[in-house]
Amino acid sequence: MSAPLPKRIIKETERLQNEPVPGISAQPHDDNARYFDVMVEGPGGSCYEGGVFNLELFLPDDYPMCPPRIRFLTRIYHPNIDRLGRICLDVLKNNWSPALQIRTILLSIQALLGAPNPEDPLNEAVAKQWKENQSEAIETAREWTKLYAQKN
Amino acid sequence: MKFGHEYEQVLASEGFPEQWLNSAIDYKYLKKCIKKVHRQLLALGLDGETLSHLSGWVEQPDFKVKPLQHHDYYSAAQPDLNTISEEFTPQLRILVDAQTGQPLDATLTPETKATLQGLAQHEMILAGRKEHLGTRIEPVDESESGSDSHGTPKDRVSSITELPADARWVQVPLASAQRFFDLLAPKLEDLEALRAAETRKLEEEILDLGDAVENVVEPVREGFEAKREISYRDLYFWREMFRLYLESPIFYSESEQNRGPLTFAKAKERLEAYDKQLRETGLLSKMKTPAARQAAKQFLDLNVDILKIMHFQEVNARAMVKILKKFDKQTHLEGRLFLKSLRDKYPELVPPEGSKKIVPSGFANSIARDLHAEIASKILAIVPQLDDWNCPVCYAMAWRPVSLGCCRSVFCIRCIIKLQDEGMKRCPCCNKETVMSADGRNIDFETMDFLEKYFPLEVKRRQKENEKAQLVRDYGEEFVKPSCTVM
Known part of the structure; x- marks a missing residue:
């Protein structure tokens, strides 16, 4: 790494370790403090409950002027998350503000799991299923959670 | 150890004032009462x-x-x-x-x-x-x-x-059962009165100490040059002392996961750790003026006092819950109804039913909460902490402070310039389109004076950083790279 780590990233990381958000953890890599291994628990009462989802998070050089880059590593059946794990979430794109942080973004992602939005889909197939037969879609999401998102 | 025994020991050995002891629940005697009720029932x-x-x-x-x-x-x-x-x-x-x-x-x-x-x-x-x-x-x-x-x-x-x-x-x-409750009820009144009185007393102490701290840390005004060196450094010692305190508050946890009053045991542990920290960093002995040292000692003593009343109330609340449980168990009478009515009458005394969390019970709970708030607002607030004056974008001190006028957030001038360069029009905090129109008039002079007064060292450092960043922006990275270093 060339440039020293900005104070902001150091402080955010510290706080994530010292006061973790319930159901969420983010651990920076030893060799790259801008790259985090993230774990998010499926919110209670949702079809992802009981699941533990792994994500990767990267803070670009411009952070916080641009949003962190985040992707699901665990497979998940969700209308706003595609097969590559990319997430369709406004605060990760146009609505990013430099006053947002890693912890607030991860909370937004956890909330997205609790409230899928098939009207603004990233994964057309899943969104279609979600709109046409919601109960079946939810059942599939549950099965996938059991299949792929179990803690090991 | 049996609770009754433990209770007696705590009351005897902790050096509680006589007046407090008179208000304490007479666990032993109440236990005897229960036995009497039990016998009466058998009869x-x-x-x-x-x-x-x-x-x-x-x-x-x-x-x-x-x-x-x-x-x-x-x-x-x-x-x-x-x-x-x-x-x-x-x-x-x-x-x-x-x-x-x-x-x-x-x-x-x-x-x-x-x-x-x-x-x-x-x-x-x-x-x-x-x-x-x-x-x-x-x-x-x-x-x-x-x-x-x-x-x-x-x-x-x-x-x-x-x-x-x-x-x-x-x-x-049941006459003997009546006696049991007749004994217990006034004790609770006493405990409540004691709680109120002690809280008031401690609140006054907090106010006094607040004045004392204010006197010793007040940053130097114009014309007091001679004293400058001294109090200016003391200000930093006090800030560090309070920062450590805020990092791990003694009576009340403010962390996201377990917010709430702490138990006596936990509070004691924290106060001991805090005391140790102060010793190890030598903060107290570094203070220059005797008045400052005196105030610092007073601050520690105050915490010890709070801890003491908290301990007393907590052990009494425990005694009460225990004795009522015993009453229930031994007599199968409706002691828990009494408990329930107590809950309505003294919500501060008895922890809510079914709360399995280890919270300090009763009066201790409310003492911890109230006095924590008092200390924070009347004493700690006198010395501003750096973290409260950070720019929400870069997390460094907001120097020079800029207000966009749309919300109360204060940013540092560097971040606003950067936002303008990036074409990010919206205020990072409230999303209004105010960034582009910001200029010199948006500098927050009031905050500027405040920061210069309370954070002179940080301001100096930030000022240098800003100047360097400005040069980089105007002439490129190369310009500021040292081309020659004298070793």
């Missing part, structure tokens, strides 16, 4: 088995039920648990045959018991509805109870009177 032929058998269906219905009709009671002194808290009298209710006076409970066959139980429950629901607790036994009539919800209470009463079996509720006033 009435009501052993544990009978009582627990009874308690299955002598359950009280909703206790908020108000006026009762007493005509069904053969009752002594106070006819019934006619409502809440203050009027509460412990009593035992038994179902007896009206003719023979025989208690029906113990001699009934299991079938009859089951029927009675069902009936009693049924009647209780009904009683809740029409505020009528008295009951006579009637045979179960499935069809009628099925349509019962539509019948008016009046209909119901008339049907009750046709009963064949003749059974009544009888109440046995």
Whole structure:
């Protein structure tokens, strides 16, 4: 790494370790403090409950002027998350503000799991299923959670 | 160790003031009272088995039920648990045959018991509805109870009177149990009064100390050059001292996961750790003026005082909960109803039912919360902490401070320039499109003066950083790279 780590990233990381958000953890890599291994628990009462989802998070050089880059590593059946794990979430794109942080973004992602939005889909197939037969879609999401998102 | 013993020891060894000890719950004596009640019950032929058998269906219905009709009671002194808290009298209710006076409970066959139980429950629901607790036994009539919800209470009463079996509720006033509660109740008043008085006293102490701290840290004004060096450095010592305190508050946890008052044990641990930290960093001895050292010591003493009253109240609250549990267990009387009414009367005293979390109980709880807030607002707030003056974008001190005018956030000038360069039009905090129109007029001079006064060293450092960043922006990275270093 060339440039020293900005104070902001150091402080955010510290706080994530010292006061973790319930159901969420983010651990920076030893060799790259801008790259985090993230774990998010499926919110209670949702079809992802009981699941533990792994994500990767990267803070670009411009952070916080641009949003962190985040992707699901665990497979998940969700209308706003595609097969590559990319997430369709406004605060990760146009609505990013430099006053947002890693912890607030991860909370937004956890909330997205609790409230899928098939009207603004990233994964057309899943969104279609979600709109046409919601109960079946939810059942599939549950099965996938059991299949792929179990803690090991 | 048995609690009774432990309790006595704590009271004896912690050096609590005499006045406090007089308010303490007399655990030993109350225990004796319970034994007496127990004996009295035995004398009435009501052993544990009978009582627990009874308690299955002598359950009280909703206790908020108000006026009762007493005509069904053969009752002594106070006819019934006619409502809440203050009027509460412990009593035992038994179902007896009206003719023979025989208690029906113990001699009934299991079938009859089951029927009675069902009936009693049924009647209780009904009683809740029409505020009528008295009951006579009637045979179960499935069809009628099925349509019962539509019948008016009046209909119901008339049907009750046709009963064949003749059974009544009888109440046995228990003198020794009454004594138990008579003893306990005033103690609680005492404890509440003590809590109020001590809290007030400590609050005053906090105010005094606040003045003292203000005097010793007040940053130097114009014309006091001679004193400058001294108090300016003390300001930084105080800030560090309070920062450590805020990092791990002693009486109240502010972390996201477990916010709330801490237990005495935990608070004690934290105060010890804090004391150790102060010693290790040598902060106290570094303070220049005697007045500052004196105030710092006062600050520690204050915390010790709070801890003490917290301990006393906590151990008393525990004693109370324990003794009531014991009362319940030994006598099967409605001690828990007393507890429930206490909860309504002194919400600060008794932890809410079913709270399994280890929270300090009772008065201790509220002392911790109130005084924590007092200390934070009246003492700690005198020395501003750097973290409260950070720019929400770069997390460094907001220097020079810029207000966009749309919300109350204060940013550093560097971040606003960067946002403008990136074409990010919206305020990072409130999303209004105010960034592009910001210019020199948006500099927040009031905050600037404040920061210069309280954070002189940080301001100097930030100023240098800003100047360098400006050069980089204007002339490129190369310009500021040192081309030659003298070793």
